[in-house]
Amino acid sequence: MTSTKTWYSFFISLITLVAYAQKKEVTVKTHQLTESIYMLEGRGGNIAVSVGGNGVFMIDSQFAAITPKIMAAIKQLSEKDITFLANTHHHGDHTGGNENIAKTGAHVIAHDNVYKRIKANSKQSEEYLPVITFNDKLNLHINNEPVLIFHAEKGHTDGDSMLYFTKSNVLHTGDLYFNGRYPYIDLKSGGSVNGYIEAVKKGLILLDGESKIIPGHGAISNKAEYESFLTMLQTLKPMC
Template sequence: MKSLKLITSLFTFSLVITTCAQNNDVQITTHKLTENIYMLEGQGGNIGVSVGDDGVFMIDSQFGHLTPKILEAIKTLSDKPIKFLANTHHHGDHTGGNENIAKLNTTIIAHDNVYKRVKDNPKQNDTSLPVITFNDKLSLYINGEQILIFHLDNAHTDGDAMLFFTESNVLHSGDTFFSGRYPYIDLKSGGSVNGYIQAIKSALILIDVDTKIIPGHGNLSNKQDYSTFLKMLETLKEKVETEIANGKTEYEVATNTALTKTYDDLDYGCCFISSEKIRRTLYNGLKE
């Protein structure tokens, strides 16, 4: 019994050390986009930050254990409080720090469905919930400009939002855009292939060649990167639809590396979504 307790204690201690080491390894990198808009990279979804006389406006919160580092990075940009936190969707790598940020008397904003999904998540408590929700779109005026927040139907999830800074010409796409890599289309959370593609197209109305785009994941981007990403998805969609029309099974599509070879060679399968996973996702999403 003592041996079992010792092993358990050692295992728990090992987990704590590993978690701390991972936390210490994560660096929050700040990118200045304009005089008052910044992008923060860390672990999880990219964070957007607007600073000015009205306070700090923050987009997404990454994981809770990174909050101290994120706050430290924000304090180098502004000594004012975080007035608002907007979530682009409900996934934990974008909302995991909500509870910590809310304790700073910050108002959280998100789509109606984000509220529902965070509410139903046993790993998150009510402190993580948005206080202000919207169905279609929302307009906010802060730090000298209008921020347009608009919902995208059944794209990455069923609660996606993009945010456009009208004066700064900066777009935060959330996870409806993964720069230089295959996207995660969460079919189990209301996401869809066609909705994802439509979401990308809808933002093209707002942006121009000078727009700076903060992707959900990946490097700071521009309209050319965005258009390349759209072409990739449309190309793969067409190929997979042809396979489905020819009676191919999910296994046959998932293992057919020729379908994605062009983009595999560009390392689009580098990260969370592998080449096989995107082929399988496209099959399941289009087969429905």
């Protein structure tokens, strides 16, 4: 009779093989939004990349295991180094590659609460930590474009930021917008339904008919789809 230990070993081996296969299957896809702004899809939150004379500005880093594929995709866009990496919030599918990217010399930017939550996670090393933090908003001037980084209080988490490329008219929402699906609100990390709705409204102020939106998850979007997402949230709120 097959022992429990043997079955357990077989199960662990199977899980390891599946995880390895999934890792190999990840393909990083590049989408160009403007002459200098790109979106990368892989596994985890959508990445934004700005390329230009000041180097590469990156938003979110997905998981550590696929950093080599992400770096390879970025090298197809620019031979310059990654100067800054901004995190939209602390979740691992957006910050998992922080350590790898920081080791290349990039400076990590995030809201104060992102720093606190990463710092409190004993499983993450110091290399994950942002070296530049802010409370309300931050202006970054890079690649001949002012980028507005602003905090949305108690939305998806308590440390969410949106980033707006002012000349390119591109908004990266992080997980304050899930295109084509229902949102996830992390109540244990300070998120709230009311705060989420207010955050979406805050982003809407910046948009016009020509705006392009990089959501936390889902395809590249626009103002009309974003407004539909807001309507859905407001409709479902009384049921919460």
